[in-house]
Amino acid sequence: MVKTRILVAVPAVLAVAVGIGWLLRPTDEARIRRALADLVAAVGKDGPESPVGAARRAERASGWFLPDCEVRIERAGFGTVATRGELRQAIFQARAALDSIRIGLYDPSVTVSADRASAVHGFTVRAEVRHRGDPESAVQEVRIEWRRTPDGWRIRSVSTVEGIREIR
Amino acid sequence: MHREGMAAWSRWVVGSRPRRTLVRTAVLAGVCLGVFGFVLRPVRVRGISMEPTIHDGAFRFGLLTAYAFAEPGEGDIVMVRLAGRSVMYLKRVLAVPGRRVQFRAGELWIDGVLRPEPYVRLAGTWQTEPIRLGEGEYLVAGDNRSAPLSRHMAGVTTRDRIEGRLAW
Known part of the structure; x- marks a missing residue:
């Protein structure tokens, strides 16, 4: 009798556990948000750091991008970065030049495509940097295109969205 | 004495008619959410x-x-x-x-x-x-x-x- 109960209870408990695990599994949206949070943490800088530390953080940040990624920032002549290697170098140089980097993300929205192979992530970035003691800040709406890869979600492109179109 | 103190404190927080206080609080919270979220x-x-x-x-x-x-x-x-x-x-x-x-x-x-x-x-x-x-x-x-x-x-x-x- 006891054996029968055990035989019934064990699969039932397992089924419930699997069901709860399935219900609580991170969605693609949650994975993408977490990836971006890690990217922001990797780019942020609070104070002085060694060149090795800067290189490590640049490597970690650029690791979220595809090798053929594209970063287009159409503002104040920042220009375009066309590969992951260029991006790593740009992050390293920015970290070396700036005393501190603080990034805040606001109003994020993630839209995953119907085939779950790509996603579009929109949000507002507020960047506060300190350069030779002088604080500077900028606010910009940004759009990120994510692609699903065997290693997880990676960034295909980053582009700025013009809330106000510049006049020349 | 202790009980009297508690009663006075309780009356100061929720008033002599707690249910009415709760309704008033809920209405006030709703009005604040509506006004500050959608109007001002x-x-x-x-x-x-x-x-x-x-x-x-x-x-x-x-x-x-x-x-x-x-x-x-x-x-x-x-x-x-x-x-x-x-x-x-x-x-x-x-x-x-x-x-x-x-x-x-x-x-x-x-x-x-x-x-x-x-x-x-x-x-x-x-x-x-x-x-x-x-x-x-x-x-x-x-x-x-x-x-x-x-x-x-x-x-x-x-x-x-x-x-x-x-x-x-």
Whole structure:
């Protein structure tokens, strides 16, 4: 009798556990948000750091991008970065030049495509940097295109969205 | 004595009729959420682009319903949406759709006529090509023109991005 109960209870408990695990599994949206949070943490800088530390953080940040990624920032002549290697170098140089980097993300929205192979992530970035003691800040709406890869979600492109179109 | 103290404290917190107090609190919370979420938006100003009209760190209210039955007018200080409403640009509407606009040596010309701007105390030397604003397009800029145009977020925005007007 006891054996029968055990035989019934064990699969039932397992089924419930699997069901709860399935219900609580991170969605693609949650994975993408977490990836971006890690990217922001990797780019942020609070104070002085060694060149090795800067290189490590640049490597970690650029690791979220595809090798053929594209970063287009159409503002104040920042220009375009066309590969992951260029991006790593740009992050390293920015970290070396700036005393501190603080990034805040606001109003994020993630839209995953119907085939779950790509996603579009929109949000507002507020960047506060300190350069030779002088604080500077900028606010910009940004759009990120994510692609699903065997290693997880990676960034295909980053582009700025013009809330106000510049006049020349 | 202790019980009396507790009773007095309890009456001070929830009143002599707790159920009525609860209903009043719920109604007040609902009204606050509705008013401050959809009508009067509390705004904390960051940055100096609207100096000297509005100072860095100022606390104001934005009227989200200002343009429910009207269109933005020249001279209005408006909130320009980015990815959402958490972070918005605060700018002055300089020209409305259909106008031909140009900055010449820091002065604003609309339809070939010099437009006095008494609110600009920190003038600059902005110089732009003349452009005609299309349907639903507004020229917006901050009152602080001391920075070069390339470092100031000024230009053309669209009607759908204008969320409301600064109330006071």
